[in-house]
Amino acid sequence: MSKHQRPSIISDLLSPPSESAPATDLGRNVTEFKPRARPDIVHSSIYVPKAAYRKLREIALARECKVHDLILDGIDTVLREHGHPTTAEFRAKVS
DSSP: OOTTOOOOHHHHHHSOOOSSSOOEETTEEOOOOOOOSOTTOOOOOOOOOHHHHHHHHHHHHHHTSOHHHHHHHHHHHHHHHTTOOOHHHHHHHHO
16 A cells, blocks of 8 residues: 555445454454353443532542442442441342
């Protein structure tokens, strides 16, 4: 390829993949789905108002922890209020 020619991503997307070429996604290798390493942990997302998230970040910075840790503290508080074990107690039972 000469100095002035660039590879075309579009032409690669439009042309059918060859049998011998490995599957790629925009130049990255596509990996197969792997089972989760920690099946006892569930991923969950939350939506927080931006101002509240900023305050959580400030608190986390002052406490030298992550926002995730603060959220788990809140979850532990709710679990305790309702008479359930905390997340640490759940993890100890699984181990």
